[in-house]
Amino acid sequence: MALSGRIACLECDLVLPMPELGEGQRANCPRCGHTLTSRPLDGFQRSLAFTLAASVFLVAACMFPFLSMKAGGFENAITLFESTLEIYENGQPVVAVIVGAFILVIPAAVLLGMLALLVPLFQGRNAPWLVASGRLVFGLSPWSMVEVFVIGVIVSLVKLASMATMVLGISFWSYVAFSICMTAAVSSLDRMYVWDSIERVSTR
Amino acid sequence: MTTFPSNTAAAQGWATCHTCTKLASAELHHCPRCGAALHLRLTDSLHQTMALLITAVLLYIPANVYPIMTTDQLGESIDSTILGGVLLLWHHGSYPVASVIFIASVLVPVGKMLSLGLLCASVARKDVTRMRQRAILYRVTEFVGRWSMVDVFVVAILVALIQLGGLLVIRPGVAALAFSGVVIVTMFAAKRFDPRLIWDQLNEDALEEGTLEEGKLEFGNE
Numbered sequence: 001m002a003l004s005g006r007i008a009c010l011e012c013d014l015v016l017p018m019p020e021l022g023e024g025q026r027a028n029c030p031r032c033g034h035t036l037t038s039r040p041l042d043g044f045q046r047s048l049a050f051t052l053a054a055s056v057f058l059v060a061a062c063m064f065p066f067l068s069m070k071a072g073g074f075e076n077a078i079t080l081f082e083s084t085l086e087i088y089e090n091g092q093p094v095v096a097v098i099v100g101a102f103i104l105v106i107p108a109a110v111l112l113g114m115l116a117l118l119v120p121l122f123q124g125r126n127a128p129w130l131v132a133s134g135r136l137v138f139g140l141s142p143w144s145m146v147e148v149f150v151i152g153v154i155v156s157l158v159k160l161a162s163m164a165t166m167v168l169g170i171s172f173w174s175y176v177a178f179s180i181c182m183t184a185a186v187s188s189l190d191r192m193y194v195w196d197s198i199e200r201v202s203t204r
Numbered sequence: 205m206t207t208f209p210s211n212t213a214a215a216q217g218w219a220t221c222h223t224c225t226k227l228a229s230a231e232l233h234h235c236p237r238c239g240a241a242l243h244l245r246l247t248d249s250l251h252q253t254m255a256l257l258i259t260a261v262l263l264y265i266p267a268n269v270y271p272i273m274t275t276d277q278l279g280e281s282i283d284s285t286i287l288g289g290v291l292l293l294w295h296h297g298s299y300p301v302a303s304v305i306f307i308a309s310v311l312v313p314v315g316k317m318l319s320l321g322l323l324c325a326s327v328a329r330k331d332v333t334r335m336r337q338r339a340i341l342y343r344v345t346e347f348v349g350r351w352s353m354v355d356v357f358v359v360a361i362l363v364a365l366i367q368l369g370g371l372l373v374i375r376p377g378v379a380a381l382a383f384s385g386v387v388i389v390t391m392f393a394a395k396r397f398d399p400r401l402i403w404d405q406l407n408e409d410a411l412e413e414g415t416l417e418e419g420k421l422e423f424g425n426e
Contacts, residue, residue, distance in 0.1 A: 012339065028421070092378075098356075135240065155301055158300070159293070162296075192225040
């Protein structure tokens with residue numbers, strides 16, 4: 001058997017012909033059902049649009065009040081950073097670092113990686129950092145937990161709603177919008193399609 | 205040297221790059237396209253998965269025994285554990301919140317540890333039944349792992365918001381650290397498990413039954 005023109009399923013190692021997909025098509029492994037690759041409808045346009053929108057919302061989420069709580073004459077407002085800082089100051093610094101990494105640092109790194117990757121690919125140009133950005137994005141994205149954090153915030157709001165008045169800040173809504181755009185952008189990136197595109201622009 | 209079923213890439217000495225999916229000769233050691241290390245199979249997958257799994261099971265004990273947060277109200281301290289919090293919410297009639305926390309903090313991590321244990325055991329026993337179901341089980345296990353962080357995030361928000369001087373203060377507990385550890389370690393365990401091992405148990409006898417030829421692609425629409 002010849003190597004060229006073939007791929008193997010990442011999850012069961014079955015040798016398969018390299019799929020030639022039209023726009024919007026997807027190829028599955030016939031043996032284990034793993035989605036081998038999918039081709040977006042409009043190249044990198046949609047992924048880039050969601051990435052740019054997510055960047056704007058992330059910046060906004062860092063600039064305004066996140067949540068505030070009013071109960072019996074007391075009022076306490078927090079920013080997004082304070083949601084991890086308070087754990088740090090209350091005796092669990094490691095948990096604070098983990099939470100900060102999962103909800104802010106890693107998502108921001110993935111976002112920067114996606115910008116560095118998608119802007120040149122969208123223009124069909126080569127860039128010396130494409131391989132590094134690709135490795136960063138695909139390596140780190142499982143550790144970005146923005147949508148999980150949104151569910152966590154909603155659960156805490158419901159928990160507190162009976163004992164206090166909760167005010168949702170601009171930063172909260174920005175973070176929700178950021179999580180939607182970020183999830184859409186990450187899930188629109190197909191590993192094989194992205195790397196085939198990197199190979200195409202770098203060997204031209 | 206292990207032998208691989210004849211329809212796999214490994215039998216030809218080819219390895220799929222885990223970073224960029226390129227198929228290349230394993231003799232290159234590094235992917236010609238992206239530079240990541242190439243392996244026919246993840247190194248020592250079963251042992252490493254089992255070791256991480258045992259670590260997660262051990263961490264899950266303090267995560268449930270110790271308080272995940274402590275409420276200081278007018279000089280009185282109340283500890284709450286993960287399960288205690290779920291039961292309290294249930295008694296107060298907050299069924300949706302109680303269910304979300306129960307699913308995220310109990311069902312998902314326990315289910316994940318059980319399914320990884322089952323997958324490792326089935327590969328170690330060289331099981332050749334229900335392969336596609338086990339492949340799906342692995343995929344679900346890998347997908348749901350991150351969702352168990354919900355409870356730690358809830359503690360983060362409560363600790364940040366409820367700081368009303370001497371009246372009412374919430375502090376994070378040791379269980380928050382142990383539970384974050386469970387989530388992280390099980391995510392690494394799922395990553396270390398190589399799902400191709402499920403299919404490697406198909407020896408030549410099983411192949412001769414005629415169920416497996418070189419594959420034809422299945423197509424679908426997004």
